[in-house]
Amino acid sequence: MTREIIAKNELDFETQGRRDYYVKVEQPTIWGQYLIPVTVIVGPNAEAGKGVVAIGSTHGNEYEGPVAIKHLLKTINTDDVLGRIILIPVLNISAFKAGKRDTPEDGKNLNREFPGDANGTITQKFADIITTYIFPQVHVVLDLHAGGLVCRFPETASFHHVEDEEQFKTMQAVSRGFGCEFTMFYQDETAGLLTSTAEKLGKITIGTELGHGQSVNYAGVEMAKRGILNAAIFSGQLKDIGLPEKIYSDQKLVDGSSARSSMLAPFDGIFEPCCDLGARVNEGDVVAILHQFDRIDEEPLEILASQDGYIITQAWEAIVQQGQTITLIAQLTEWSHS
Ligand SMILES: [Zn+2]
Structure with a gap:
């Protein structure tokens, strides 16, 4: 054709x-x-x-x-x-x-x-x-x-x-x-x-x-x-x-529209997810770990769920930069269509 x-x-x-x-x-x-x-x-x-x-x-x-x-x-x-x-x-x-x-x-x-x-x-x-x-x-x-x-x-x-x-x-x-x-x-x-x-x-x-x-x-x-x-x-x-x-x-x-939904990396690091995509999490759960390998003997930062909800986004590549959305947690809400 x-x-x-x-x-x-x-x-x-x-x-x-x-x-x-x-x-x-x-x-x-x-x-x-x-x-x-x-x-x-x-x-x-x-x-x-x-x-x-x-x-x-x-x-x-x-x-x-x-x-x-x-x-x-x-x-x-x-x-x-x-x-x-x-x-x-x-x-x-x-x-x-x-x-x-x-x-x-x-x-x-x-x-x-x-x-x-x-x-x-x-x-x-x-x-x-x-x-x-x-x-x-x-x-x-x-x-x-x-x-x-x-x-x-x-x-x-x-x-x-x-x-x-x-x-x-x-x-x-x-x-x-x-x-x-x-x-x-x-x-x-x-x-x-x-x-x-x-x-x-x-x-x-x-x-x-x-x-x-x-x-x-x-x-x-x-x-x-x-x-x-x-x-x-x-x-x-x-x-x-x-x-x-x-x-x-x-x-x-x-609902992933609130500012709380998007969790940002506080510093450049190596992103390790600690749950699966689509997982149900509660506020305070460890959902990821951020590592800094130039401070290899220090404890890494645990990223805690900002709210109850479902993991809809995670960073893909391991290297993440300060301010990047590394996890998005969206809250369950009701359908309103007929
Ligand atoms: Zn696209």
Whole structure:
């Protein structure tokens, strides 16, 4: 199959059927273009502003999202699509090709540059394509991440607390379709996120953490495929194709939004976790140890749980720096969707 290479303003989101594009973004260094793969599938009941988009590789070294979406490019049957489904397996194609979290050319983190800038740096241009061309076509936004080299997670769906109760409840309901044990809402102070930009536009927005360590986690790929298809079915964009049930039996909504949730390294050191990801801990439990090997005969620092809850994040690499989030403990809370 040959993909059509087009400019961003040539994307057709309206005509019924399937189109597989490469969208051009000018390369800042060589004479040429980066090509972002974008597939648009439009069914007979598509409505203006309604649809689902799934985006992989907002960070270049997170692989479950791209792999899952690549599978769905083959398995979603156009005849089953009722509304609009947009699949973008690799958004930051520059960072992906380099195997890096951030864009090599400008050193920017795409997930800090939203809403983007059509006249900005390459990373800001990637963000602008999503904000200007994709967001107006959809009401459901799925941004598929993993921990990269920064940290590790149990498979987790996520979003922020939003003021609109209906939006908040619907995000909870859609997150259930990913089938994972944990759905977390977390602090919304970080500027420039794809997800918070979509949330502020009223989109039903789900982020995910599908694995870690620059690997491909089997459970994470399965979770992403399941979550995308369920979101498309739930929102009326895809026929109910009878997905096999692989839903964790005791799905938990956890709140990681308080400042207490994030536990920071008080000094540079070697991080030793003392419990498993997803473990239930009580305030005061030893959840990690921080070692300093240039003070090898001194007692290491025991990191005590800041609150009761579940371990949703741990640092991945052993070497951690002062101020880095080394453990996140999220508190169990109640689902509020119907
Ligand atoms: Zn990421």
